[in-house]
Structures are given as C-alpha cells and as structure tokens.
Amino acid sequence: MVKKKRVMITGAAGNMGGETLKFLRNDLAKCELLLFDLDNSTSRHKLKEYERLSGVKVVYGDLLDCDLVYECVKDADIVLHIAAFVSPAADEFPERTMQINYGSAKNIVDSIKKSGRAHVTRFVNIGTIAETGDRMPPIHWGRVGDPLKPSVYDYYAVSKIAAERMVIESGLSYWVSLRQTGIMGPAMSKIEDPIMFHNCLENVLEYVSDRDSGRLMRNLCISDIDGELNEGFWQHIYNIGGGESCRVSTLEMYQVLYGKLGLTNLDYVIDPKWYATRNFHGQYYLDSDKLEDYFHFRRDSIDYFYQSYLDNLGALVPVAKVITKLPGGQKLMGAMIKRTMKKQAVKERGTIRFIEENDIEKIDAYWGSKNNWEAIPAKVSEMKKFADWDKVIKLDHGYDENKPTSQLNLEDIKGAAKFRGGECLSTDMETGNWAGKLDFKCAFDHTFTASPKLMLEGGHFCPQCELESWNYKERAKREPFFAQVWNPIQSKADGREYMKSYQN
Secondary structure (H helix, E strand, C coil): CCCEEEEEEEEECHHHHHHHHHHHHHHHCCEEEEEEEEECHHHHHHHHHHCCCCCEEEEECCCCCCCHHHHHCCCCCEEECCCCCCCCCHCCHHHHHHHHHHHHHHHHHHHHHHHHCCCCEEEEEEEEEEHHCCCCCCCEEEECCCCCCCCCCCCHHHHHHHHHHHHHHHCEEEEEEECCHHHHHHHHHHCCCHHCCCCCCCCEEEEEEEEHHHHHHHHHHHHHHCCCCCCCHCEEEEEECCCCHHHHEHHHHHHHHHCCCCCCCCCHCCHHHHHHCCCCCCCCCCCCCHHHHHHCCCCCCCHHHHHHHHHHHHHHHHHHHHHCCCCCCHHHHHHHHCCCHHHHCCCCCHHHHHHHCCHHHHHHHHHHHHHHHHHCCHHHHHHCCCCCCCCCCCCCCCCCCCCCHHCHHHHHHHHHHHHHCCEEECCCCCCCCCCCCCCEEEECCEEEEEEEHHHCCCCCCHHHHHHHHHHHHHHHHCCCCCCCHHHHHEEECCCCEECCCCCC
C-alpha cells in the first residue's frame, strides 16, 4: 500500500487556509492533513468538525514555538505556509509583525533542515502583492522581478519581504513563493476599517477569490502528489491573480457596487478628499497566467465579490433601491452612506484624522504634500480620471531577459547591479548558476551577499536598505532600477525618509 503524503497547512482556520482545507478534505484518499492554527475560540470553532475526521490532525499552538513546529514539520511532505499576521493590525505592532511573519517562516525552514528532508520536503511560502507596493497609473502593470517598494507604514509587507528573502536563500530543494493579491469574497465585503481610505480611487488590483485561492493550493498539492507537477515549477516566485475578469480600479468597483443600490451619481456618496492618492498597493499582472497554466484554478470573476457585497447588505438592498428611485433619493441615500463611512475615516489611521490633526508625515506619505491634498477636487465628477488602462509600461530589470538563464554570467550580474545603483564585488561566477551567492555593494555603500535569483527574479537587493527605512526619494536618485517605480507617480518635491520602528 502506497503511503499517503502528509500536507501541513498553517493558518488553517483563516480565510485562504480555510478554503484550502475545504478542497483538500475531498482528497483524504491521497493525503493526510495536519492543520495548524492559534489556540483560540475562533480557530477551535472553525476546525472543530475536522478534529473528528480520519486522516486529519489538528494542532493548536504558536508558530514561534520551535519545538512544536519541528514536531509538525518533521514528517510533512508538503508545507503550505499560509498563516500570517496581516494588515491593518500588523501595521500597529511592527515588532510583533516581524517576529510572527519572518519568525514563523524561519522556524519552518529550520525545522525542514533539522529533519534531514531539505532535499524532499515541499515548502510553499505565501508572500503578498504588498511587497511591490504603490503602482499607481501609468505604471499599473507589473510582474515578478519588479522593484520591491513596500508602502510607508506597511510593516506586513516589510516582514513578508524579509521572510521571502530568507526562503529564496534557504538552500531548500523545493521552495516556492506565491505572492498573494487582494482576496475577494465574503470576508472582504465585511471590511470596516480606515484602511479602506488608503486604497486610492484610481488604484488597481487584479483580485483573486478566496475559493480560487483554496483551489490553487489544493491543485498544487494533488498535482505534486500525483507526480504530475513539472520540476521546473519549484525554486521560483509567482504572482497569484484571478486574471482579466478580476482586474478593476477602486473607482470602477464603487461605481458598480453603488450602482447596484441605484446610486448612479458618485458625487453623493464619495468625497475624493477622503482617499489617499498614493502609498497603498496593487497592480494588474503581466505574469499571473503562469500559475493558471500550471494549476487551472480560476473560476470566479469580480462579480463574485459584488454578489458577496449584496449578500452582506441583505435586506438593505431592496430598501436602498426603493429610496434611490424617489425624488432626491440618491442624495439622501448617499448622505446616509457617507455618514457611515466617515466613522472609519476619522478613526486612528483614518485619512480625515491625518488632515484634521495636520499630521504632516502621514499627509506626505498618502498624498505627497498638503498642497497635493488641497488640490484634490471635492467631487468625483471633477476628477481628472486616468483612462489608458490597457497601456503597458514594462519595467526594465537591468539585464537581457531574452538570454537563456543557463547563459547568465558575471557580466550580466555586474550590469544589473550597476542598474540598481550598486556594484557586484565578486570576481567569478559559475555561468548559469542562479542560486550561488555573490558579493554586492548598494548605492549607500552597504555590503551584502545575494543570489542572482533573489535579485533578478525576486526584485530584492540590499537587505539593510530594506530594513532601516523608507528612503525612496533618495533611492530613486541613485538607483535607475528603483526610479522606475518612483518618478512616474511622484513630483520632484515629494518624498521624505521614514525610519522603520522595529527590531529584527
């Protein structure tokens, strides 16, 4: 009898983890499941039904508990590391965020090595679209390898960058980092938090549904278990996205959602001055089809989110439709919605709070300057709206991407390092070796080691610059590579250095 493969899922009670579990429970003839999550009432409630299933083991605990993690990991064939401390809570506790998101990934990698199975255990790391940060138009199309630019105050993204760097350089034979985008579904439709105003009206996202995310994880596992997964899938970074049917701007999303309530004039419901104009995250992907080609997981479009939103409102939907048909009804309904939304915007981390308190550091981060905020029109109808959404500005990665990777040599790396404002200090390199570490110096004279894969495919470069501060204006002056994601969406007067407040 063939021994079943063991799949460990961290964050099994969470949004993406829970959907993964729903799919994999139908494959218990092929695999055993070890479900890991925090020991709290929410996790126990969500995982209670799985505790009774044959072939499923549920472990409640902390991923920072090295001994417990090792006991769970040592016999795992596939580890799906989905658990994370996420925004907006993560941004309020920087040190804790780094401890959890970096520390948990490191504990798993260390446990895999300690088990003696570093050459066979599959480790699936979940990264985030937030690693590449603000990609407002006209640079709203992106791909893996673009510069990493976590938004100011986004400690979730900072911690995920550190974790991904560690995974890529771990030496494991079977690792992969999947950068997750915005997950749409019932959970997203219920968000009530000031972070909703950080999402710029002309920002874009290529969302993916919670269900498709779970299907992706399931298909990855079963494809590998069945021996059908190409070896070339491993040791790479991929963007998770729902494809063309899941691409939408924030303003377009509001137009559809409020339109379903009978609100056709957004001036009644949206005040543009409440919304940031930069410093969030999001992009349309040039390369998200790569995962679809491997795992054929896409089923949902953005309509799934719209329906989730209406389902969440429930009986309010027909009432709103009646009111908005009455004379003056749209204005009345819009005023009611705005009052509700303003309750979030005036809270801590709320954009109205930043303005009322004249918090210049926050104002500079989210609008560039007070003058920029003052120039925002009071009505959506008065906004100068971007329209050329299909135009792709493909960023230069600083080397000849048409050259086979097997022919990549030291001169290619030296040129790429120079494009990043730095220098490759190594004097020799095995041609085509993407995993071997080389010595570098960055534009700020920090020295470090990194593999070509980390730099060219991952978009990483100097770890010290990444950990110390957000110093994007100065980096753009010194690094042509980074300037591509700064100069097109910032004025020459915008930008300051923000120190990062945590201990690594």
